[in-house]
Amino acid sequence: MTHPHYAGAMSTTPSDGVPTTAEPPAYVPTEIEPRWQQFWRDDRTYEVDNDDPRPHYYVLSMYPYPSGAAHMGHVRNYTFGDLIVRYRTMGGHAVLSPMGFDSFGLPAENAAIKTGVHPREFTDARIEELRSSLLRIGGGYDWRREVKSHDPDYIRWSQWIFLKFYEAGLVYRRKAQVNWDPVDQTVLANEQVLPDGTADRSGAVVERIDLEQWFYKITDYAQQLLDDLDQVEWPQRVVTQQRNWVGRSEGAEFDLAVCDVDGGPTGESFRVFTTRPDTSFGMTFCVLAPEHELVDSIVTDDRRADVDAFRHQARMTSEIDRLSTERSLDKRGCFTGAYALNPFTQRPVPVYLADYVLATYGTGAIMAVPGGDQRDWEFAKAYGLEIIRTVQPPEDFEGEAYTDDGPAINSEWLNGLDVAAAKAKAIDWLVDQGIGESKVTYRLRDWLLSRQRFWGCPIPMVYCEGCGLQPVPEDQLPVLAPDDVEFRPTGQSPLTFHEGFLNTTCPKCGGAARRETDTMDTFVDSSWYYLAFVGRRGDSYDGREMPFRKEDIAEWLPVDQYIGGAEHAVLHLMYARFFTKALSDLGLVPSDLREPFKRLFTQGMIRLAGSKMSKSKGNLVAPEEILDHQGADALRLAQLGLKPPQDDVDWEDVSIDGALRFLGRVWRLGVPGGDLVGETRSGLQTPADIAIDRARHALIAEVTNDFERWSYNTAVAKYMTFVNDLYRWVQSDDGAHGPTLESSIDTLLLLMAPATPHIAAELWQRRNGGHVHREPWPVADPAMLVQDSVTMVVQVNGKVRDRVEVPPDITESAAVATALALPKIAEQIGAAAPRKVIARPPKLINVVV
RNA sequence: GCCCGGGUGGCGGAAUGGCAGACGCGGCGGACUCAAAAUCCGCUGUCCGAGAGGGCGUGUGGGUUCGAGUCCCACCCCGGGCACCA
Numbered sequence: 001m002t003h004p005h006y007a008g009a010m011s012t013t014p015s016d017g018v019p020t021t022a023e024p025p026a027y028v029p030t031e032i033e034p035r036w037q038q039f040w041r042d043d044r045t046y047e048v049d050n051d052d053p054r055p056h057y058y059v060l061s062m063y064p065y066p067s068g069a070a071h072m073g074h075v076r077n078y079t080f081g082d083l084i085v086r087y088r089t090m091g092g093h094a095v096l097s098p099m100g101f102d103s104f105g106l107p108a109e110n111a112a113i114k115t116g117v118h119p120r121e122f123t124d125a126r127i128e129e130l131r132s133s134l135l136r137i138g139g140g141y142d143w144r145r146e147v148k149s150h151d152p153d154y155i156r157w158s159q160w161i162f163l164k165f166y167e168a169g170l171v172y173r174r175k176a177q178v179n180w181d182p183v184d185q186t187v188l189a190n191e192q193v194l195p196d197g198t199a200d201r202s203g204a205v206v207e208r209i210d211l212e213q214w215f216y217k218i219t220d221y222a223q224q225l226l227d228d229l230d231q232v233e234w235p236q237r238v239v240t241q242q243r244n245w246v247g248r249s250e251g252a253e254f255d256l257a258v259c260d261v262d263g264g265p266t267g268e269s270f271r272v273f274t275t276r277p278d279t280s281f282g283m284t285f286c287v288l289a290p291e292h293e294l295v296d297s298i299v300t301d302d303r304r305a306d307v308d309a310f311r312h313q314a315r316m317t318s319e320i321d322r323l324s325t326e327r328s329l330d331k332r333g334c335f336t337g338a339y340a341l342n343p344f345t346q347r348p349v350p351v352y353l354a355d356y357v358l359a360t361y362g363t364g365a366i367m368a369v370p371g372g373d374q375r376d377w378e379f380a381k382a383y384g385l386e387i388i389r390t391v392q393p394p395e396d397f398e399g400e401a402y403t404d405d406g407p408a409i410n411s412e413w414l415n416g417l418d419v420a421a422a423k424a425k426a427i428d429w430l431v432d433q434g435i436g437e438s439k440v441t442y443r444l445r446d447w448l449l450s451r452q453r454f455w456g457c458p459i460p461m462v463y464c465e466g467c468g469l470q471p472v473p474e475d476q477l478p479v480l481a482p483d484d485v486e487f488r489p490t491g492q493s494p495l496t497f498h499e500g501f502l503n504t505t506c507p508k509c510g511g512a513a514r515r516e517t518d519t520m521d522t523f524v525d526s527s528w529y530y531l532a533f534v535g536r537r538g539d540s541y542d543g544r545e546m547p548f549r550k551e552d553i554a555e556w557l558p559v560d561q562y563i564g565g566a567e568h569a570v571l572h573l574m575y576a577r578f579f580t581k582a583l584s585d586l587g588l589v590p591s592d593l594r595e596p597f598k599r600l601f602t603q604g605m606i607r608l609a610g611s612k613m614s615k616s617k618g619n620l621v622a623p624e625e626i627l628d629h630q631g632a633d634a635l636r637l638a639q640l641g642l643k644p645p646q647d648d649v650d651w652e653d654v655s656i657d658g659a660l661r662f663l664g665r666v667w668r669l670g671v672p673g674g675d676l677v678g679e680t681r682s683g684l685q686t687p688a689d690i691a692i693d694r695a696r697h698a699l700i701a702e703v704t705n706d707f708e709r710w711s712y713n714t715a716v717a718k719y720m721t722f723v724n725d726l727y728r729w730v731q732s733d734d735g736a737h738g739p740t741l742e743s744s745i746d747t748l749l750l751l752m753a754p755a756t757p758h759i760a761a762e763l764w765q766r767r768n769g770g771h772v773h774r775e776p777w778p779v780a781d782p783a784m785l786v787q788d789s790v791t792m793v794v795q796v797n798g799k800v801r802d803r804v805e806v807p808p809d810i811t812e813s814a815a816v817a818t819a820l821a822l823p824k825i826a827e828q829i830g831a832a833a834p835r836k837v838i839a840r841p842p843k844l845i846n847v848v849v
Numbered sequence: 850g851c852c853c854g855g856g857u858g859g860c861g862g863a864a865u866g867g868c869a870g871a872c873g874c875g876g877c878g879g880a881c882u883c884a885a886a887a888u889c890c891g892c893u894g895u896c897c898g899a900g901a902g903g904g905c906g907u908g909u910g911g912g913u914u915c916g917a918g919u920c921c922c923a924c925c926c927c928g929g930g931c932a933c934c935a
Contacts, residue, residue, distance in 0.1 A: 244931050356933040366935045375933055653861050655874055717872035793868050798916045838915045844867050848915050
């Protein structure tokens, strides 16, 4: 493919022997871009040391899963990140701008099963492709700090952190009902299962099976994960999602004594959780989860067959069906034959099972108050159970269960109290009786971290027959998976069949032991990579005591600007927050570092014809082709100028041609030897020249403001407006004033340097020598931001009737006089005297008649 | 059902309560050219009008205000999140 020329290059015909006019230098992005990309690496422009004396600023774009050449989502994400890196660097900061690869994960392993290529080989090849794309986009990164999740050094420290968490009791192993993905053949965390019960990666319907699995105790941090959301400047949407996911509920827990139909105690009891202890007098039945441990012992003989059948049915029902609100309630419950004593009324109430009561939430048992809970109401209707209201609904209330505030009724000593007061009094009573207490419950579950797959970080634990579960000693890390494994779609990690890996010795007794063959969820790797970058400076971690130094973390963290997709709202972003808090409590990072990412920006998704472009749907538009032909600057500018960064993008709206056309205009304007600009004037500035100078300062102020508020699309529009102004000016009859033109173009290049770095660098060097990215960010002269005349709008009754040029410091009375003297205005108001005149000099006068 | 966003020309979008539609795309016209491309210049919400000019216009209906795309109330539609969590 030949390089297109965009500068109207004249063709020469050497054969006719006539000397040709000197060609103006053409804009050939494919020639200049690789040259500058190489320069930034050779020059180490974006390498910073931890002790750099400039003020520190940490800009981080979420590190990518290496799926091959970059797709449009990458381009958009990394363009924003790079713009900030270059902008902040010109602003005088030492900007930490690292890049790495989230290189463990299923695609590599699935490819291995299919083709026999080892996942490492596959992954390393994909990394090279993606790294090449990132370089070609023009990103300025400190590549000395690169991390890769599958690097043995990285594995070592992921395992080291796992062991630190294990020592601290933040890792445990337990048998649990877990999410099983039958397609990817592994368990999944709750966060990886979509609301419809399918897996977010494979799309398979997730099954519930009992397995012994490893968990991180993220629930220990539930309250802090909520509270510290106040400390971060994140999109409201993401904060809300995290709040919902943690799901805090305040209420009470108390014991119910099991009894027979007449209230005779059986000696057993179970605990219920409720958010509405104030409604306890209205409890007319209670419900246990089918899996509740007490069911077997309390069920009466005559009900046992039905109960067993019901529990079997509940077990067989898929999670989707069980959570569906569509199914009628009458098939979803089952009477146990047992009763429990309502401690408030001392009346026995029947104990039911229902599949909608979850064993994993609260205590797995509820008191049911049909008068105050719609679900209980429907259940009571279906099974013919008594309904007692305990809160007086307003007279016009037409619903069934009443859940809002009101005075308590039918509740003896709570009667007349509002909900809040009644709650408090009921809880006090439970405490006095010694049967209950106030209680906060969270929806958040522990993080299931083990995966039955090969291409992940091995869990560094061994099983010894004599000593039981033993952690691998630190000095034996990393535990690495062997290369000579056979990839078969068995549903178990290939490590399970590798005797050499499986068999080891117990670190405690030295006897025969077996290694854990599960690997870690890849979200474990991304939970600390932002710290790993700070620990790296090109040298390996080998021989160090720690993956990073606490002092260095203190220098850089929290990340000043984190950039990535909103799809990680409750996955990566929650896990990383947990890791930071736990590492902080363990003393491995500074104790005051409680949040990893101070500011978060979530950019929109790229869509094609309205549907999401993603790895699974294939990269339908390849940035590489644009890089090959129109270049990185055009691609970057098209992305930036299109729409606000947080919005989703439809690919067909991206106008590479428009961006390229603009860059061509900048080139022809700025390149020395170009033929656009003719003779320029020296000497004094004309009013037109001064207007350009003012526009230049306004541009500085506006672009800076736009950059600060993430309004890149308007910043690009302002570049274009300014260039349009310059074009009209240089082609006008008077032509351009030389010094004014030079400073205008130089300022434009400085302001474009973060957005379109290659063309800015090239033109700057050709014009001035030196490097635009080493220049300080320009500052507008406030005196030049004041116009010598402004347009004042004159309205009559709120409608614009005329405009007039006035001095910016015009007095109110002068402005009013000027406005009323305008013929059009006089005509409009006629003979009538103005009833009122609103003056906002120098911008607006509104005459009310 | 609940909680967030959002609804502006043919399209993407811009607009501290003060000139709606910046800028770009597309379209139309002109210049240059033998011609085309590229480039440069201009026009481009809509209706009425020959024109000057005027009417109407930011999802719908109300309200606040001298003045509302912007603030308030009600509703409709679209996108996202949560949803038997006791």
